[in-house]
Amino acid sequence: MPANGPSSESVPSIFPGATISGRFRLVRLLGRGSMGSVWLARHLTLDVDVAVKFIDAAFRDQKDHRGRFALEAQAAARINSPHVVNVLDFGAEASGRLYIAMEYLQGEDVSKLLERSGRLSPAITARIVSHACRGLGRAHALGIAHRDVKPENLFLVGATEDEGFVLKILDFGVAKSAQKGAKDFTGTAVGQLVGSPAYMSPEQAHGSLDVDFRSDLFSLAVVAYHCLTGVVPFGGDSLAELLIGIVSKDPVPVTRLAPGLPRAVDDWFQRALDKNPARRFANAKDLAQAFHMAIGQHASSATDYTSSSSAAASRGANVARPLTGSDTVVHASPVASQKASAHHADVSNHTASSGVPLALAQVAEVANVLGIALIGPEGEPVAHHSLMGLPASTFSDVTRRVREALDTFESLESTRSQALALYFESATVLIRWVESHAVVVVGTEQVHPTVLSVSLNAAASKLQTLAKQAGGAAIAFRSTISSLPENEFAEVSGTALVVRPAATDPVPDATIARLTQLFAKPLGAVGRLAIQQRLKGGKPTVQAYPDFVRRLATLIEEASEREAFTADGLRLVPQIEAAPPVPPPAKAAALVSAPPSTQKLVSPVASQPAPPRAAAAAPAAQRSALPVPPRPPSADLTATPLAAPAADPITKTKKFVMYRGRKIEVDE
Amino acid sequence: MDAILKELKVQGVALSSDAGEALESAGGFDAETLCAVASVAAGQLREIGDVLSAGRLERWYLVTEQQAYYVSERSGSRLVAAGDAVKNAEATSKALHRAGR
Numbered sequence: 001m002p003a004n005g006p007s008s009e010s011v012p013s014i015f016p017g018a019t020i021s022g023r024f025r026l027v028r029l030l031g032r033g034s035m036g037s038v039w040l041a042r043h044l045t046l047d048v049d050v051a052v053k054f055i056d057a058a059f060r061d062q063k064d065h066r067g068r069f070a071l072e073a074q075a076a077a078r079i080n081s082p083h084v085v086n087v088l089d090f091g092a093e094a095s096g097r098l099y100i101a102m103e104y105l106q107g108e109d110v111s112k113l114l115e116r117s118g119r120l121s122p123a124i125t126a127r128i129v130s131h132a133c134r135g136l137g138r139a140h141a142l143g144i145a146h147r148d149v150k151p152e153n154l155f156l157v158g159a160t161e162d163e164g165f166v167l168k169i170l171d172f173g174v175a176k177s178a179q180k181g182a183k184d185f186t187g188t189a190v191g192q193l194v195g196s197p198a199y200m201s202p203e204q205a206h207g208s209l210d211v212d213f214r215s216d217l218f219s220l221a222v223v224a225y226h227c228l229t230g231v232v233p234f235g236g237d238s239l240a241e242l243l244i245g246i247v248s249k250d251p252v253p254v255t256r257l258a259p260g261l262p263r264a265v266d267d268w269f270q271r272a273l274d275k276n277p278a279r280r281f282a283n284a285k286d287l288a289q290a291f292h293m294a295i296g297q298h299a300s301s302a303t304d305y306t307s308s309s310s311a312a313a314s315r316g317a318n319v320a321r322p323l324t325g326s327d328t329v330v331h332a333s334p335v336a337s338q339k340a341s342a343h344h345a346d347v348s349n350h351t352a353s354s355g356v357p358l359a360l361a362q363v364a365e366v367a368n369v370l371g372i373a374l375i376g377p378e379g380e381p382v383a384h385h386s387l388m389g390l391p392a393s394t395f396s397d398v399t400r401r402v403r404e405a406l407d408t409f410e411s412l413e414s415t416r417s418q419a420l421a422l423y424f425e426s427a428t429v430l431i432r433w434v435e436s437h438a439v440v441v442v443g444t445e446q447v448h449p450t451v452l453s454v455s456l457n458a459a460a461s462k463l464q465t466l467a468k469q470a471g472g473a474a475i476a477f478r479s480t481i482s483s484l485p486e487n488e489f490a491e492v493s494g495t496a497l498v499v500r501p502a503a504t505d506p507v508p509d510a511t512i513a514r515l516t517q518l519f520a521k522p523l524g525a526v527g528r529l530a531i532q533q534r535l536k537g538g539k540p541t542v543q544a545y546p547d548f549v550r551r552l553a554t555l556i557e558e559a560s561e562r563e564a565f566t567a568d569g570l571r572l573v574p575q576i577e578a579a580p581p582v583p584p585p586a587k588a589a590a591l592v593s594a595p596p597s598t599q600k601l602v603s604p605v606a607s608q609p610a611p612p613r614a615a616a617a618a619p620a621a622q623r624s625a626l627p628v629p630p631r632p633p634s635a636d637l638t639a640t641p642l643a644a645p646a647a648d649p650i651t652k653t654k655k656f657v658m659y660r661g662r663k664i665e666v667d668e
Numbered sequence: 669m670d671a672i673l674k675e676l677k678v679q680g681v682a683l684s685s686d687a688g689e690a691l692e693s694a695g696g697f698d699a700e701t702l703c704a705v706a707s708v709a710a711g712q713l714r715e716i717g718d719v720l721s722a723g724r725l726e727r728w729y730l731v732t733e734q735q736a737y738y739v740s741e742r743s744g745s746r747l748v749a750a751g752d753a754v755k756n757a758e759a760t761s762k763a764l765h766r767a768g769r
Contacts, residue, residue, distance in 0.1 A: 394719065394720070397719055398716050398719060398720070401712060401713070401715055401716050401719070402713070402716065404712055405708075405709040405710075405711075405712035405713045406709060406730065408705045408708040408709050409705055409709065409730065409732070409737070416732060416733055417730060417731070417732050418731045418732055418733060418753070419730070419731040419757070420728070420729070420730050420731075421728060421729050421757070421758070421761065422713055422716060422717075422725060422728045423725070423726045423727045423728060423761075424716075424717045424720070424722035424723050424724065424725055424726065425717075425722060425723025425724045425726060426721075426722050426723045427717070427720050427722030427723070429716060429720070429722075442720065445722075449758050449762075450756075450758050453756065453758055457755070
């Protein structure tokens with residue numbers, strides 16, 4: 001039969017009992033896919049069942065499709081992963097129609113399981129993500145992107161009830177050529193080839209041809225979302241609406257749909273479903289490990305993952321990927337190194353960048369972490385990352401005190417310290433030493449110790465690798481830092497000026513940090529991000545601060561939480577309309593001694609009674625039932641003050657001292 | 669002490685006064701030295717809690733290349749333990765903190 005023969009349905013060579021290439025005898029049609037049909041067949045030599053997939057005549061005759069089909073079949077065969085369906089043979093049957101012979105799997109795909117169960121347990125979902133990542137990771141390392149990851153293509157072999165299944169990814173690579181040929185997603189036959197649009201990445205939804213492995217990871221995150229919640233994150237009444245949602249809307253946090261899940265899962269999805277591929281997980285292994293940590297388990301085996309990014313690039317894959325640590329060391333610029341040696345870097349907004357920032361950012365993203373820093377051998381901050389506004393100097397101070405404390409252990413043994421954990425009433429401090437540098441993490445008392453420990457170990461391991469590759473920690477760590485903002489506050493020691501904030505002064509960083517903590521209580525990571533978004537245009541002034549707080553409060557659904565947040569938030573900054581007349585500069589400026597560094601400042605929040613109006617904003621019973629946010633170190637150092645109620649003029653002059661570079665209100 | 673030693677599977681466990689005097693111990697290790705060292709270190713580590721306004725130091729552990737030291741702070745005393753260096757010292761630290769409570 002010539003290649004340009006009739007359609008597949010009328011081709012006589014494909015029917016039960018037909019022999020294909022002398023190797024397989026067709027038994028029965030198993031199903032039809034987007035590009036062709038799949039048959040159960042018997043391997044005549046090996047006497048085992050196999051599945052044979054035929055490409056439809058509509059594609060068979062397109063040279064482009066034939067070539068891609070062949071290439072993808074060969075690629076899929078190369079993957080050789082227990083989590084990717086095994087390709088046994090590839091060829092053309094008598095009519096010229098291409099086929100791929102694969103292992104015959106018995107079980108059901110994730111889509112069927114979801115139909116039966118509605119939603120899946122975190123444990124089953126974690127296993128699905130883990131297995132899929134192993135298969136995808138191996139493929140990505142070969143430069144192969146699946147491009148059609150969806151529940152139908154994730155096949156579970158074995159019992160799903162007791163998590164005893166093994167997941168195998170189907171249709172590997174076939175969708176790539178289909179995607180290339182698809183001009184639109186309007187439900188036409190061509191459009192259907194790319195699979196269900198609900199699982200597409202934003203870049204696929206845009207119709208971009210530059211879709212790489214990160215698209216697979218996005219799609220897998222959509223599958224995970226579906227598994228945990230029973231619904232897909234992006235929906236709509238029309239395809240257009242769906243695609244708009246994929247490219248522009250944020251999904252509902254998973255914990256709202258599945259309240260029993262930890263908040264860290266929301267953080268995971270936020271990253272995994274980021275519209276920008278560069279901000280997503282760098283590879284399948286990272287995605288899977290982060291998911292396990294977020295869900296409260298540990299990845300069962302890291303060794304089965306194959307790092308996608310570097311290997312894919314080395315094979316010439318069309319991958320615009322985030323840099324890895326090893327890359328950035330190679331591209332280190334002497335200028336950057338020189339600058340970095342003079343200043344530390346705040347890497348809070350550089351989670352997608354490389355080396356040290358990436359390693360730190362991954363720890364900083366663990367739930368309830370307040371900040372992380374890399375401190376050099378002399379106690380100097382090399383880099384630090386704190387969404388909560390913890391200054392680098394705090395980490396240096398902590399490290400110095402730890403070093404002093406551990407000196408006494410030298411009497412026990414002469415070996416170096418590797419890790420230290422301190423659990424306080426309302427904070428957790430973990431330190432890992434890497435090449436004379438200390439990686440210091442400060443979290444609240446609610447941080448999950450094991451998750452944090454695993455995450456910190458992973459970061460330390462990355463830093464260790466960086467140091468080895470660069471031939472030295474100092475060079476390696478500093479050369480990967482790209483951003484060197486000036487310190488916002490100059491260090492002040494000894495004495496400081498008493499000042500009063502003006503209406504047009506921006507509110508202090510510590511206030512924002514404290515406000516972020518308050519906001520994160522009801523909203524978690526979403527709350528932190530909401531504040532970050534609103535601060536992109538700059539911090540609010542003292543005058544605008546109340547409106548800033550009230551606008552934020554509208555995002556909190558629960559009335560009691562909203563009122564409590566508003567009341568607590570407003571108390572963080574004095575109401576300027578209630579301030580007494582500004583005294584003449586000569587009287588306002590008085591020098592006071594700054595307290596010694598070890599002296600604990602008495603927070604006015606604790607020492608003063610709640611103002612009547614603020615207390616009225618939330619009923620006493622509700623307020624006492626609210627969890628008290630852990631006191632952030634920076635907020636405590638700066639002792640963000642209670643303000644008098646807006647309508648009650650402050651009769652007492654308030655003083656502000658500069659302490660360790662920050663304004664602190666003190667009682668007279 | 670023996671029961672804790674058995675449960676934790678460490679080299680030694682000791683109850684120390686806040687000042688670092690070994691009150692009771694079990695296992696083959698230098699309890700007196702460890703109690704004294706832990707007392708000095710704890711005093712300095714507590715200052716970190718002051719820096720962070722983090723409240724009372726409840727428990728801590730240190731892992732070196734060869735050893736792991738676990739300390740559970742109590743009112744007026746502390747429980748200390750020493751064991752082999754391990755990757756996940758968290759579980760032992762928690763178990764020590766729970767022990768005897």
